[in-house]
Amino acid sequence: MGSCRQIAAQLVAPGKGVLAADESIATMSGRLEKAGVEATAENRRRYRQLLASTPGLADGASGIIFCDETLGQDFSDGTPFAQAVRAAGVLPGIKVDTGAKPCPGLPGETVTEGLDGLPARLEHYAGIGAAFAKWRAVYVIGDGLPSAGAIRSNANALARYAAACQAAGLVPVVEPEVLMDGAHPIERCAEVTAVVQAAVREELELLGVDLAGIVLKPNMVVEGKDHPEPSSPERVAESTVEVLRAWPAGLAGVAFLSGGQPPERATANLEAMQHHPTPWPLTFSFGRALVDPALAAWHGEPALVEAGQAALAERVAANAEAVRRRAQLQPA
Numbered sequence: 313m314g315s316c317r318q319i320a321a322q323l324v325a326p327g328k329g330v331l332a333a334d335e336s337i338a339t340m341s342g343r344l345e346k347a348g349v350e351a352t353a354e355n356r357r358r359y360r361q362l363l364a365s366t367p368g369l370a371d372g373a374s375g376i377i378f379c380d381e382t383l384g385q386d387f388s389d390g391t392p393f394a395q396a397v398r399a400a401g402v403l404p405g406i407k408v409d410t411g412a413k414p415c416p417g418l419p420g421e422t423v424t425e426g427l428d429g430l431p432a433r434l435e436h437y438a439g440i441g442a443a444f445a446k447w448r449a450v451y452v453i454g455d456g457l458p459s460a461g462a463i464r465s466n467a468n469a470l471a472r473y474a475a476a477c478q479a480a481g482l483v484p485v486v487e488p489e490v491l492m493d494g495a496h497p498i499e500r501c502a503e504v505t506a507v508v509q510a511a512v513r514e515e516l517e518l519l520g521v522d523l524a525g526i527v528l529k530p531n532m533v534v535e536g537k538d539h540p541e542p543s544s545p546e547r548v549a550e551s552t553v554e555v556l557r558a559w560p561a562g563l564a565g566v567a568f569l570s571g572g573q574p575p576e577r578a579t580a581n582l583e584a585m586q587h588h589p590t591p592w593p594l595t596f597s598f599g600r601a602l603v604d605p606a607l608a609a610w611h612g613e614p615a616l617v618e619a620g621q622a623a624l625a626e627r628v629a630a631n632a633e634a635v636r637r638r639a640q641l642q643p644a
Contacts, residue, residue: 316525317564319443319483322403323527324565324593327636328374330485330527331628332569332599333363334407334446337381349612357385362610363603364393366621370401372632377405377446377485377597383437394441403443405485408433408473412450421462424449424469427476434480444483446529447473451490453504453536458490463511471515478525485567485597487529488512492571494536498543498551502533506555513559523563529597530556531571532581542577549584553594561591568594570601575627583634595635602627 323330335343340359341351349355360382369376376397383406387396394404408430412422424447434445449466451458470486477484490505509530516523533551535543543551556566568585570578578601585594605627610620 315481316478316483316522319403320525320527320564323374323444323483323485324567324595325374326593326638327632328372329596329598329628329631329635330405330567331363331369331373331376331602332446332597333360333382333603334377334379334405335599336379336411340379343607344612347607347611353381355612356381358388359607359610360385360393361387362617362620363606363624364397364402365400366624366628368625369628372628373402375403375405375444377407377444379407383440383442392440398441404441405444405446406437406442407448408437408445409447412448415462415465418459418461418465420454421452421457421459422450423462423465427469427472430473430476431480434476434482438480438482442482444485444527445473445477446485446487448487448489451488451504451508453490453494453496453500458504458508463508467508467511467515470512471519471521474516474521474526475519478522483525483527484521485527485529486512486516487569488531489569489571490531492531492534492537492573495538495540496536497539498533498535498547501531501535502551502555505531505533506558509555510558523560525564527564527597528559528566529569530566532568532573532578534571534573534581537572545577545580545584548581549588552581553585553588553590556590559592563592565593565595566590567597570596570598573601575601575605579627579630579634582631583637586635586638593635594638596631598627598631602631
């Protein structure tokens with residue numbers, strides 16, 4: 313368990329966050345096509361190599377999460393992805409869930425699947441160089457939603473995944489995401505997020521998961537994307553940290569997802585978090601908020617690889633700078 317604690321600490325090291333480049337084949341293909349790039353395995357590989365080989369990435373990124381396809385691929389020089397990113401000073405991770413699927417008995421809600429055969433898959437991923445894994449549970453806010461059944465089913469799956477990861481020597485990134493979909497106010501998001509995280513904590517404890525060897529990847533507490541009045545970064549930070557205070561001091565750290573927020577807003581909210589003293593680091597594990605600008609700048613053109621990398625580097629640096637402010641703001 314000691315190695316999990318060490319790796320978890322590296323993932324939330326001061327001034328660094330985690331790059332999420334783990335979109336499924338279907339999702340990544342759709343984004344490539346939208347950018348005018350043919351959705352082939354080779355183009356997905358090229359795009360992920362663009363991200364992973366960005367010069368200076370390790371200055372602001374402690375880890376990078378891949379999907380199964382990418383972790384099984386090589387850089388153009390024949391170096392496996394896991395080895396290439398480790399050589400660059402970045403820890404390789406792997407998304408191990410198989411997606412949110414309709415939950416029987418709960419219309420309109422999902423449960424994330426992928427537990428079948430998980431221990432063997434984790435052993436394989438560890439064998440090819442992965443240092444950590446990720447599992448995402450999804451919760452929708454609506455009339456009477458999320459239901460108690462959806463909250464409990466997903467919390468149990470997250471805990472079973474986390475326990476299996478630690479048994480395999482991989483750090484689990486535990487991602488309970490309350491979606492921004494809807495017009496609900498920030499207070500409703502806070503209420504749901506608190507209930508969801510309480511269920512996750514309970515299930516983790518029941519299965520003996522070591523909180524010092526996990527990274528929590530929650531949503532920020534924000535209003536629904538269709539709500540007419542966006543909350544200020546200060547309000548988001550206050551509401552988010554208030555919910556998180558229920559977590560024990562032994563938790564390794566918190567790496568927020570961006571959840572579809574515009575890149576600049578996600579960064580502003582992250583920076584506002586740093587003003588709030590907590591016993592664990594508050595950093596980022598962004599996907600779209602980091603990689604969308606890179607994809608837009610590259611759009612499949614070999615001559616624009618450096619432009620794509622520059623766009624990624626700019627967003628990583630902005631968020632790394634936001635979390636570095638914590639050392640300046642927190643008392644010694």
